[in-house]
Amino acid sequence: MIDRLRFKLSKHFGAKNVLDDFALEVHGGEFVTFLGPSGCGKSTALNLLAGLLQPTAGEIWLDDERLDPLPPERRGFGMVFQHYELFPHLSGSRRATRRSCRGVSSSAWPSRGRW
Numbered sequence: 001m002i003d004r005l006r007f008k009l010s011k012h013f014g015a016k017n018v019l020d021d022f023a024l025e026v027h028g029g030e031f032v033t034f035l036g037p038s039g040c041g042k043s044t045a046l047n048l049l050a051g052l053l054q055p056t057a058g059e060i061w062l063d064d065e066r067l068d069p070l071p072p073e074r075r076g077f078g079m080v081f082q083h084y085e086l087f088p089h090l091s092g093s094r095r096a097t098r099r100s101c102r103g104v105s106s107s108a109w110p111s112r113g114r115w
């Protein structure tokens with residue numbers, strides 16, 4: 001279990017300032033929720049913590065280790081996406097066969113109801 005996660009992060013997308021010195025300290029055993037209107041930056045903050053986005057400025061510390069220079073796989077964070085399907089417009093079977101069936105007519109693929 002962690003003792004302490006702390007961060008202070010800014011993220012700009014072009015001229016859009018989504019997070020401006022968003023800072024928080026979380027201690028082991030605490031349960032934290034980000035609550036806010038759509039578009040306020042909740043997912044951006046989680047993506048920054050997971051390492052899927054780079055901050056415009058700021059730092060992330062887990063106990064005594066600085067995390068923000070580390071790639072996602074070395075941070076020890078898990079994240080479940082709100083929309084977890086890479087290709088939400090495709091059925092399960094088509095998502096599974098998308099790569100291997102490249103170049104094959106889609107009419108040859110299993111229909112949506114079969115898998």
Ligand SMILES: Nc1ncnc2c1ncn2[C@@H]1O[C@H](COP(=O)(O)OP(=O)(O)O)[C@@H](O)[C@H]1O
Binds near residue numbers: 018039041
């Ligand atoms: N990759 C991106 N490029 C440009 N703007 C983005 C990007 N990701 C998010 N945004 C913008 O940042 C703001 C915050 O988005 P987001 O973190 O997804 O909000 P929330 O999760 O709170 O609904 C929104 O205005 C969104 O359009």
Ligand SMILES: [Mg+2]
Binds near residue numbers: 043082
């Ligand atoms: Mg979101």
